[in-house]
Amino acid sequence: MAAENPNFQNTDPPTVLVHRLPTFDFPPGNRLSTHFHLLDPITSPPTSPVLLHSIRALLCVGPVPVTPETLNRLPSLQIIVGSSAGVDHIDLTECRRRNIAVTNAGSAFSEDTADYAVALLFGVLRRLPAGDRYVRDGFWPVNGDFPLGFKLGAKRVGILGLGSIGSEVAKRLAAFGCSIAYFSRKKKTSVLFPYYENAIDLAANSDVLIVCCALNDETHHIVNKDVMVALGKEGVIINVGRGPLVDEKQLVEFLVRGELGGAGLDVFENEPNVPKELLERDNVVLSPHCSVATPESFEALQDVIIANLKAFFSNKPLLSPVQKD
Amino acid sequence: MAAENPNFQNTDPPTVLVHRLPTFDFPPGNRLSTHFHLLDPITSPPTSPVLLHSIRALLCVGPVPVTPETLNRLPSLQIIVGSSAGVDHIDLTECRRRNIAVTNAGSAFSEDTADYAVALLFGVLRRLPAGDRYVRDGFWPVNGDFPLGFKLGAKRVGILGLGSIGSEVAKRLAAFGCSIAYFSRKKKTSVLFPYYENAIDLAANSDVLIVCCALNDETHHIVNKDVMVALGKEGVIINVGRGPLVDEKQLVEFLVRGELGGAGLDVFENEPNVPKELLERDNVVLSPHCSVATPESFEALQDVIIANLKAFFSNKPLLSPVQKD
Incomplete structure (x- = not known):
């Protein structure tokens, strides 16, 4: 034809x-x-x-x-x-x-993925899906005010992987008054944001870690236990890259023990299976791998x-x- | 003491x-x-x-x-x-x-409220709370891919009320590549965004209407049936102002009949009561009046x-x- x-x-x-x-x-x-x-x-x-x-x-x-x-x-x-x-x-x-x-x-997907990283961050900090559940489940008239969320402005955001997605994330979050830093395979000479030599140092100086690097042998579980400790118990992890960039078992344990503030996850290690410990948590936003959709x-x-x-x-x-x- | x-x-x-x-x-x-x-x-x-x-x-x-x-x-x-x-x-x-x-x-609340307007818009366009429910309810492994959402970039956003909140909304959405226009009590000489003489004209030239003006006799039900018709069946309404700025009864009817694309609502006419027709809808994000919280x-x-x-x-x-x- x-x-x-x-x-x-x-x-x-x-x-x-x-x-x-x-x-x-x-x-x-x-x-x-x-x-x-x-x-x-x-x-x-x-x-x-x-x-x-x-x-x-x-x-x-x-x-x-x-x-x-x-x-x-x-x-x-x-x-x-x-x-x-x-x-x-x-x-x-x-x-x-x-x-x-x-x-x-x-x-092709950079803008949508960057948008989605911001959306997930809002979802965690301002508890959007949790608030929506609160209303739909009829708790508002019964229990009154919904617990406070957190302001996005002035948060220190660390971007893991400043490629085409990470750069778009940075541009967006700067408009909300966040300060940006990053770790990439190499320091980018054309970029003014502070660069850290490794993921642990980046996490130690960030309130939020946004994971959007490529998955390969070097980046597998790049967000490991040490990075989570460095990020701290108020810290938030957003993953719009690939599930295995984050050590999911450790992530679940840190969240369950209250050693991380929250997480927004579009990707998982064993998709479409999501760790059941996360399903009941209000400080976690779960998304069925649709950042590009x-x-x-x-x-x-x-x-x-x-x-x-x-x-x-x-x-x-x-x-x-x-x-x- | x-x-x-x-x-x-x-x-x-x-x-x-x-x-x-x-x-x-x-x-x-x-x-x-x-x-x-x-x-x-x-x-x-x-x-x-x-x-x-x-x-x-x-x-x-x-x-x-x-x-x-x-x-x-x-x-x-x-x-x-x-x-x-x-x-x-x-x-x-x-x-x-x-x-x-x-x-x-x-x-004091302008930045948080503007952030929340953007979060609600993401919630509707990219279906964040609906996706979160999809995962939590266990549909992902059974039903497969989640339906596509919509891109935020290049959307025409009309802001109703370009005060301190509306101005912050504009700044944020411009960073996502949206085009901005507005209607206020009067045209602002220091603002370059296109101004429309009334809410209907603004809606007719917008994909998204963000309601953040003050509630008074003039603005009660400013988003009425005519504005919803002008916005059109793909249109999205975000309300972070006050419930009575939107004719809620009409809004529900438009959504139920598929004559609006979606809505993100932090405020309602009869809080904490939310119209029951909205509770089952995936194109609506419901929030318990916490944009400033x-x-x-x-x-x-x-x-x-x-x-x-x-x-x-x-x-x-x-x-x-x-x-x-």
């Missing part, structure tokens, strides 16, 4: 293999299929091994793992186009070895995916390549 | 009559009683009419009504110091007639109250006088 589209000047659109879990797909009406011939093993008849051998581009929808076994079935693969900001589900070492390029969602983000994501694939098929520089070192 | 305090140089601290509901009081440890002799009829023995006749200053704690009958018992009254931003519970016409000054909370706000409020009373007792200009016209 697409071959009859005059935009393609009688050239078949390039074929892209879709790699996804059955539960995860782009919304109907997405624009990808007007530019590419999408081969989706979940909806199409079984794909022949011969065809798989010729596949050059893989579109990875959502956090589906890309393992050496996945790559073994695709010997001609040259690019993996991811649809998320983090690419911890893709074996980057193996991609480097095989010289396969990887792209991510670029900054707006129609506007998905439109922006399609732009990024299309741009990366078009660049690849026309030998131009990729829009959002992932550094694999 | 206070008379023995050397700070008072053997002068008795001035007497201030406290006017409050039994359920509403300052938190323990407040600083007011170190500066003034507070006479509180609820905790003290019955106050003699002779003493009441000599009272010059009344401290109004919370939204307790000040009626002509209240004033008749206090013939020497010269000032009413309010503890809230809005003073719709005080009969200003009667105060003007009797030449009684009135002060409000000034800007942080310890930091109450500290700032005490500063404002002490400053107003000290100014009054030393014949200096008041810090936050309310215009009674």
